[in-house]
Amino acid sequence: MADPIAARPTPDRAGIRVICNDRSGRNSREREAIERAMEILGPGAELRHVKGRDIIPTAERAVADGAGTVVAAGGDGTIMAVASALKGSGCQLGVLPLGTFNFFARGYGIPEDPEAAARVIAEGHSEPIDLGTVNGRIFLNNASIGVYPAILKERETVYRRWGRRRIAAHWSVLKTFWRFTRPLKVEIEANGERRAFRTPLVFVARSAFQLEHFGLQGADCVRQGGFSVFIAPDEGRFGLLSDAVRLAVKQMRLGEDFEMICADKLEIHVKRSRQLVACDGEKFPMEGPLHFEMHRDAFRLILPGRDARDAA
Known part of the structure; x- marks a missing residue:
């Protein structure tokens, strides 16, 4: 039997919710990059600036509101938080890299320039990805x-x-x-x-x-x-x-x-x-022992098409 997440081309949802970590976008260069990215995403995209502790509940609210795509604007820690809220929801994850290293985005060929990354999100090509978990908490890198x-x-x-x-x-x-x-x-x-x-x-x-x-x-x-x-x-x-x-x-x-x-x-x-x-750059106290497992096809990630990734 085909995997229902892998087989479905796009979630049965609409709209884009962009969640920006409040630590990102503080300098004028990042603010301008976010503004240009939002112009590319169009009027159907809504931007939310939140503090780190509010990222997960804000992403969960976006899922409950019926957003088809939730975009994490920030570093790998921000992406991890948003991804944890999307796991198994049917929502697509988009990424606007604003972090120090951006290993997750770079690993999937997503441009580090937010404007170029927004174009990738606007094109809407997505694929299911696997994630690691420790005691049920997902991590990306x-x-x-x-x-x-x-x-x-x-x-x-x-x-x-x-x-x-x-x-x-x-x-x-x-x-x-x-x-x-x-x-x-x-x-x-x-x-x-x-x-x-x-x-x-x-x-x-x-x-x-x-x-x-x-x-x-x-x-x-x-x-x-x-x-x-x-x-x-x-x-x-x-x-x-x-x-x-x-x-x-x-x-x-x-x-x-x-x-x-x-x-x-x-x-x-x-x-x-x-x-x-x-x-992924964030600290969490956990009860031992620590169980590490793979979560297959956790959600769909919006990323460049295969041709663009091969050319990069």
Whole structure:
């Protein structure tokens, strides 16, 4: 039997609701880009500026109001929040990238320029996509425990002082690595095995583009519908700093700088029952153990046609 989501060309809905993270569009350049994007989307599109905590309820309201397309205007965290509200709803997801890295948009060939991305949304070509989940919460690119949630906390401080710049993001990584001294004791159950690790970081990847961007292995595992799970060795702060440098120059070594597991389902057991988990740049406390599963055909994503993606 054909999958009903995959078989249906477009949802039986109408209208476009654009949800813009209030942190985005603050400078004049971003505001102008959003205004041009809205002109391209036309009079049937409605723009809502909301704070981060209001993104999910606003997206849920758009679904309840009968919007055919809900557009996330912001970074990967904003897109993740909107996507979580659309899962299984029949709504299409559009993306106007306004983030620091935009790994999700870039991975699907969506232009980083909001005006060009709006043209993609206006054309309306959509395809069903798979998403990863951890304890039922979806994520687009990655989920992790250990040092990365600490990096996000430091990044917020750096951004407040220096602005949302890529160099500021990299600086927050180095500062956190230097200060981090508490590795985790975890047991990972996957592919019929349960193994114990002492590690500062478990990183579960779902973006082939992000892996290739950093010169990491595992993209084939992601493309085949699984997770690439990276476990860093416990080598102290100098080992973390060394790994950060290798990551920056794309020379990370499988078996030396990290161990990798490929699986479409896994369970991570941590000593503490409550664990801080980073998902696409946002932090969430979760009860252990952590269950990772794939959600197939979660919703339809509006993206460039195949010819445009092949030409990019």
